[in-house]
Amino acid sequence: MTTTTLRISGLTKSFGGVRALDGVDLTVPAGQVHALLGHNGAGKSTLIKCLGGAYPPDAGTIEVGGTSYTRLTPRASIASGVAIIFQTLSVVDALTVAENIFLGQEWTRHGRIDRRAQEEVAAGLMERVAAKCSPRDRVGDLPMGQRQLVEIAKALSRSAAVLVLDEPTAALSGAETDALAQRVEDLRTQGLAIVYVTHLLGEVERLADAVTVLRDGRVAHHATVSGRTRRELVEAIAGRPTEVVPKSPRPPAPPRLIAEDLRGPGFGPVGLSVAEGERVGLFGLIGSGRTRILETLYGRRRATAGTIRVGDRTVAPARPADALAAGIALVPADRRAQGLFPSMTAQDNALLPSVKPLSRLGVRALRSERRVFDGLATAVGLRPARSRLPAGAFSGGNQQKLVLGRWINEARHVDVLLLDEPTQGVDVGARQEIYRVVSTLAEERGTAVLFASSDPEEVVALADRCLIVARGRIVGELSGTELTEQALLSAVHAPLTAEGAA
Amino acid sequence: MTTADPALPRPRPLATGGLAVVRRNPLLVVLVAMVLIFQLTTGSFLDPANLSGIATDAATLAIVAVPLALLVISGYLDLSVGSTLALGGLVGGWLAGQHHQSPAVALLGALAAGALVGAVNGVLCCWFGLSAFIVTLGMLTAVRGLAQQLFPLPLSGFGSGFAWIGGARVAGIAAPVVIAALVLAAGALFLAFTPAGRHVFAIGVNREAAHLSGIHIRRTPFALFVATGVAAALAGAIKASVLDSAVAGTSGAGFELTVLTAVLLGGVALTGGTGSILGVLLGVLFLGGLQNGLTLLNVPTFWQQMAQGVALVAGAALACFAPRTGR
Numbered sequence: 001m002t003t004t005t006l007r008i009s010g011l012t013k014s015f016g017g018v019r020a021l022d023g024v025d026l027t028v029p030a031g032q033v034h035a036l037l038g039h040n041g042a043g044k045s046t047l048i049k050c051l052g053g054a055y056p057p058d059a060g061t062i063e064v065g066g067t068s069y070t071r072l073t074p075r076a077s078i079a080s081g082v083a084i085i086f087q088t089l090s091v092v093d094a095l096t097v098a099e100n101i102f103l104g105q106e107w108t109r110h111g112r113i114d115r116r117a118q119e120e121v122a123a124g125l126m127e128r129v130a131a132k133c134s135p136r137d138r139v140g141d142l143p144m145g146q147r148q149l150v151e152i153a154k155a156l157s158r159s160a161a162v163l164v165l166d167e168p169t170a171a172l173s174g175a176e177t178d179a180l181a182q183r184v185e186d187l188r189t190q191g192l193a194i195v196y197v198t199h200l201l202g203e204v205e206r207l208a209d210a211v212t213v214l215r216d217g218r219v220a221h222h223a224t225v226s227g228r229t230r231r232e233l234v235e236a237i238a239g240r241p242t243e244v245v246p247k248s249p250r251p252p253a254p255p256r257l258i259a260e261d262l263r264g265p266g267f268g269p270v271g272l273s274v275a276e277g278e279r280v281g282l283f284g285l286i287g288s289g290r291t292r293i294l295e296t297l298y299g300r301r302r303a304t305a306g307t308i309r310v311g312d313r314t315v316a317p318a319r320p321a322d323a324l325a326a327g328i329a330l331v332p333a334d335r336r337a338q339g340l341f342p343s344m345t346a347q348d349n350a351l352l353p354s355v356k357p358l359s360r361l362g363v364r365a366l367r368s369e370r371r372v373f374d375g376l377a378t379a380v381g382l383r384p385a386r387s388r389l390p391a392g393a394f395s396g397g398n399q400q401k402l403v404l405g406r407w408i409n410e411a412r413h414v415d416v417l418l419l420d421e422p423t424q425g426v427d428v429g430a431r432q433e434i435y436r437v438v439s440t441l442a443e444e445r446g447t448a449v450l451f452a453s454s455d456p457e458e459v460v461a462l463a464d465r466c467l468i469v470a471r472g473r474i475v476g477e478l479s480g481t482e483l484t485e486q487a488l489l490s491a492v493h494a495p496l497t498a499e500g501a502a
Numbered sequence: 503m504t505t506a507d508p509a510l511p512r513p514r515p516l517a518t519g520g521l522a523v524v525r526r527n528p529l530l531v532v533l534v535a536m537v538l539i540f541q542l543t544t545g546s547f548l549d550p551a552n553l554s555g556i557a558t559d560a561a562t563l564a565i566v567a568v569p570l571a572l573l574v575i576s577g578y579l580d581l582s583v584g585s586t587l588a589l590g591g592l593v594g595g596w597l598a599g600q601h602h603q604s605p606a607v608a609l610l611g612a613l614a615a616g617a618l619v620g621a622v623n624g625v626l627c628c629w630f631g632l633s634a635f636i637v638t639l640g641m642l643t644a645v646r647g648l649a650q651q652l653f654p655l656p657l658s659g660f661g662s663g664f665a666w667i668g669g670a671r672v673a674g675i676a677a678p679v680v681i682a683a684l685v686l687a688a689g690a691l692f693l694a695f696t697p698a699g700r701h702v703f704a705i706g707v708n709r710e711a712a713h714l715s716g717i718h719i720r721r722t723p724f725a726l727f728v729a730t731g732v733a734a735a736l737a738g739a740i741k742a743s744v745l746d747s748a749v750a751g752t753s754g755a756g757f758e759l760t761v762l763t764a765v766l767l768g769g770v771a772l773t774g775g776t777g778s779i780l781g782v783l784l785g786v787l788f789l790g791g792l793q794n795g796l797t798l799l800n801v802p803t804f805w806q807q808m809a810q811g812v813a814l815v816a817g818a819a820l821a822c823f824a825p826r827t828g829r
Contacts, residue, residue, distance in 0.1 A: 300714065324716040338714055341707040343775055352704055353715045356697035364695050406715060 005030040005081075005193035006162045011060035013046055018396070018427050020046040022217040023060070028193040028210075030161070033184060035208035035225070036197045039455045043217040044197050048164055051195075052084045053077035065161055083155030084164040087171070091147050091154075093140030098122035100139050101154045125153040129183055145176030149183065163187060164195040169203065170287060181207055199285050199454075201233055201489070216428065234489045250464055253277055254311075256448035257328070257416045259297065262306035267292045267472030269306065274416065274448040279439065281459040282452040283488050284469030290452035291333060293469070294418045297450075298330040299323040310415055324353065327415030329407040333424055333452075335396070339403040342392030346382070347373045349391040349402045354411035368411075376409040381433045397423075397430020404434065408441060417441065419451035423458060435462050456485040468492055528820065529767060529784045536788065540795035547795055554676065558744075560790030561678035562587075562737040563764055564783065566757075568689035569729040571765045571782045575693075576723045577706040577774030578627055581638040583734040583761055585645035586619045587754030590735025591742030592649055595657045598664035605663040612739040613732050619645055620731020624724035642758060649750040658747040668743035678740045685733070690779035698722055706774030763814045764789045788813070 008026040012019070021043045028034040038044050049055045051062060053072035062069045064080040072080070091100050098119045107114045107121075122135035131149040133142055139150055148168060155163060165184070169177045184207055188194060196208060204211055204225060211233070213221035225233075253276040261269045267289035274280045282290045295301045297308060299317025308315050310326050317323035320330070332338035341349050351358075351369055358365045358372065370387065377385040380401040382394075391402055400423070407414045422438070423431040439462070441447045452469075453459050459466050466483055468476035468491045476491045478484075524530050540547040566583050573580055594612035597603040603611070623641055627634045670677040693699040701722050704712040713719045734754075742748040768785030770777030789810065796806045 298714075320714050321716040321718065330714060332711075332714055337708075338710050341704055341711060341775075343707055344703055348700055348703070352700060352712070352717065355700050359697050362696055364697060364700075366695075 005065055006195070007063040008047075008051070009061055009063070011047065011050060011062070012058045013050060013055060014058055019217045021050070021057070021060075024214065024217070024219055026195075026212055026219070028162070028195055030191045030193050031188055032209045033188050033194045033196055033207050035204045035211040036195055036214065037199070037204065037211060038214035038220075039457065042214040044214055045166075046217075047214070048084060048086075048166055048195075048197065051077065051082055051164060078158060081159065081161035082164065083152075083158065083160035083162065084166065085148065085151050085155065085168060086166050087168075089147055089151050091139045091151055093138070095139060096135065097126065097133055097137050097139060097142075097150050097153075098135035100150055101125060101135075101157050103154075105158070121157070122153070125156055126150075128156060128186075129153050130179070130186070143173075143176070144171050145173070145179060148172070148180065152183065152187075160192070162193045162195070164197070166197045167199065168196070169198070169200070201230055204233060205230065230490070231486070234486045250275075250278065253446070256311060256446075257297070257450060258307075258309040259293075260307050260309075262293070262296060262308065263304050264292060264296045264301055265304070267296075268304075270472075270474055272450075272467060272474065274450050276446040276448060277442045279442050279449040279451070279462055279464045281463035281466040282450065282469050283454070283456065283459050283466050283492060284452070285454060285492060288469045288492075289472035290454075290469050291420055292472070294330060294420050294450070294452055297323070297416075298328060298418055300330075327413060328418065329412070329414045329416070330418040331400075331404055331407070331420065331422060333420035335399055335403060335425065340391055340399055343390055345388045346377075346391055346394065346402055347387040350376055350405040350409070351411070353406055354409055358411050372409050372411050376405040379408060380405050380437050395427065395430070397426040397434070400426050400430065400434060401437075404437065408437065414447060416448045416450065419449070421453060421455075422451055422462075423455075431458075438462065456488040459483070459488055460485055523780070526778075527769065527781055527784055529769065529781065529788060529817070533784055533788050533791070536791055536795065540791070540798070544795065544798045547798060552794065552798070554679075556787075556790045556794045557679045557682075558676050559794065560786050561676070561682035562740055563761060563790060564682040564786045565678075565685050565737045565740075566730070566733045566761050567764050567768075567782050567786050568685045568779060569726060569733045570761055571768065571770045571777055571779065572689060572693070572702055573723065573726040573730055574765055574770050574772060575706045575774060575777045576702045576726060577709060578634040578723050578727070579638060579762075579772070580620075580623060580727065580730045581635070581758050581762070582619060582623060582641035582645055583730060584754040584757035584759075585642050585649065586616050586731050586734035587738035587741070587757050588748070588750060588752075589619065589645055589649045590616050590738030591748035591753050592653045592657060592738075592750060593735070594667075594739035595660045595664065595742045595748045596653065599657055599660040602661070605667055608660075608664055609667060609736075609739055612735045616731040616733070616735025616738075617728050618731070619734075620728035621724075623731065624727030627727065628720040628724045646750075653748075653750045656747060656749040657742075660742065660746055664743050665746060666743070668740045678744070681736070681740070686779055686783055689782070693779060702726070703775060706776075708775075760789065760810070763810060767814060767817050 006028040008024060011021050011024045013021040024043065024047060036044055046055065050057045053074040053076060056071040062072060064082060067080060069076065069080070092103065095103065101122045102118045107117050119135040126133065126135060129149045129152050131146055131153065133146050139147055168180055172180060184194060184196070198204060208225045210224045212219055255273045256276045257274040260271050263269050270293055282293065284290045292301060296303050299319050299322050302318065310328060313326065315322065315326040317326065317328070347369065351373055354372060355364055355369065358368045373387050382398055382401050391399060394402065407417060419438070423434055426434065438449055442449050451462065460483060463483065465477065465479040466488065467474045468478070470492060478487055478491065537547065546552055570580055570583065590612040593615045594608045597611045598605060598608035619641060623638055626632045626637045668678055672680045693702065701712065701717045704715070704717060705719050705722060709719055738754060741753065764785040765782055766772060767788060768777070768781035770781060792809060792813065793806055796809060
């Protein structure tokens with residue numbers, strides 16, 4: 001089989017001036033498993049969404065089975081033979097396996113759904129993907145791995161030739177992961193072209209024939225996998241050979257934030273300490289517990305055990321307001337859902353927690369507010385520095401500066417700054433500015449900075465020291481010259497492969 | 503091909519001052535047109551006596567519309583105000599009429615009853631996280647039932663002291679109008695000049711982000727539920743005082759929908775996060791004027807109701823299809 005089943009060339013897509021995809025080429029012949037790697041925001045999701053017809057590309061073509069498209073609609077994508085299995089599955093829990101497989105393409109007899117025929121065909125498909133469930137099982141009752149197989153069976157029922165799996169093992173148990181790997185190998189043998197999106201190098205080594213790495217919307221690396229060492233793969237993702245930026249050793253400082261034996265749903269026990277003026281990274285994959293740790297420190301989640309101290313004071317934040325009173329502030333990861341007030345002005349956004357402390361006798365101090373806003377706009381490099389523009393009109397990077405500015409202004413006193421994915425959806429230029437602002441804060445005001453990130457480049461750029469998080473625990477620590485992208489990637493993948501081999 | 507730089511927002515139209523106010527409140531144009539049409543057709547619409555009648559009618563609407571608007575801006579809703587209004591009028595009238603209490607005591611009793619209803623709404627919606635629509639819809643029925651249980655017979659004969667609440671004149675202006683003006687001013691000042699005013703918007707736009715910014719996302723809306731209950735009871739006391747009668751079964755029936763119509767016509771979004779007190783004032787004046795003008799023209803009541811409904815839907819359609827300008 002030498003017919004190319006999927007050929008993407010020159011695919012380009014911008015969102016409001018930010019190039020999410022910039023001339024991406026990707027060729028996946030039938031019978032190949034092609035791993036797609038890259039950091040968050042590298043363009044993987046955008047590529048998949050263009051392929052699925054959710055986004056129209058600005059330029060470039062997508063060729064499936066000999067037909068070339070400049071843009072696809074979701075229907076055209078399915079009709080051309082593309083099937084995408086997203087992380088969040090699109091099966092309907094309330095329906096049976098067979099009903100799910102035939103959803104939208106029901107077989108009818110005399111105007112009624114022909115259940116028996118559907119179930120027979122479904123049984124055949126379930127056998128093909130080696131699923132253990134019956135066509136009559138309700139999908140909501142099935143474990144995650146089986147639900148995923150139902151979705152793959154649904155794709156096969158629509159005679160899919162190109163199968164895209166978006167981090168398919170993220171929600172699976174160890175045994176289910178092995179089973180899925182077996183299915184992927186079967187489907188390759190059956191001649192499907194498979195795009196396999198993952199963060200896990202173990203899976204790449206086991207399954208992939210070729211690998212493409214995206215960085216900042218471009219193909220940063222493309223290679224066949226066979227015979228490569230993990231080190232070479234890591235370097236391919238990191239993009240360049242080990243580049244050691246010597247960090248000046250920090251003079252010892254008293255600890256500002258201390259968490260001991262901290263536990264909560266999905267993580268723990270965790271012990272960590274951040275010194276005055278220190279920038280500590282929490283590096284781990286999605287679902288490793290990074291966000292939970294930060295949210296617990298900030299009082300958005302309740303700790304089930306453990307102590308948190310800021311300086312000498314023990315705090316048990318039950319809500320963010322408590323954490324703020326103790327000098328802990330958080331910049332959340334999901335800006336749209338947790339950070340921004342799009343229809344409110346830039347000034348209202350940046351000063352929301354400061355309006356009350358600035359007010360006198362319950363009346364807003366409008367002049368002080370303006371002065372504080374102007375100060376913080378300069379400090380974070382807000383562009384345009386217009387106080388009355390709605391926050392929704394700013395670029396992602398400048399929106400993030402507004403959220404960050406909430407805690408970096410003269411009306412607030414923050415001892416401990418927590419940041420979750422501080423530059424998610426932020427363009428490269430603004431990213432550097434945010435690093436500069438955070439670093440300045442640590443150096444000049446002695447703020448203890450603790451940030452979570454899944455981007456090794458960011459950790460190396462921003463952290464003095466990095467804690468490796470996996471399965472809700474801290475499994476390692478890197479600092480000084482050991483703190484490199486390669487070391488981070490190896491560290492985070494080590495425990496997973498060890499478990500996979502066991 | 504040029505792509506817009508996201509850092510540079512679209513230039514805003516060069517409208518400032520008065521023009522910007524009109525652009526943000528298209529209802530103003532409609533209101534002026536309506537006044538002109540009614541004046542031309544009736545010839546008496548703009549007579550001082552008629553205007554003062556409109557103001558008195560619109561006053562109770564405005565008193566409840568202001569706190570309700572704040573509540574809607576913060577992302578909640580109160581449908582129970584019609585029944586709370588009835589309860590307030592009954593409690594006030596009962597204290598004044600049966601128990602010969604002073605108007606101050608009667609009024610305080612009425613307001614306390616309203617605060618209680620508001621507090622129940624507030625606790626269920628803000629702390630237990632129940633849907634405000636469901637809770638206050640239930641309270642609309644429950645409070646009406648309670649009122650009928652407590653006051654099975656119509657009340658009247660509240661005495662001259664109680665009549666003073668709705669009938670007094672301050673510098674020649676009817677007391678309800680003065681109260682409404684104070685409530686409107688307080689609402690506008692609250693939104694513009696207090697920290698809590700910012701919090702109301704923030705909670706309505708993005709509750710989770712407000713929570714993570716350290717804002718009390720329960721306390722503020724709870725206070726607004728209580729304020730809405732108090733305002734409804736106050737409106738009820740005023741109505742009972744003016745009419746010298748309060749009937750558990752019919753007082754304030756349908757009032758909740760009229761108030762909500764005024765608030766929504768005034769540009770307050772049911773989804774929360776947007777709205778202004780000026781808009782609410784325009785909404786109240788529009789509905790009051792519409793009702794009065796149609797009555798002057800001897801239009802039957804059911805046509806008036808239809809006009810009110812059509813106005814609301816037309817307003818929503820205009821807001822939906824008009825090109826988005828400004829914020």
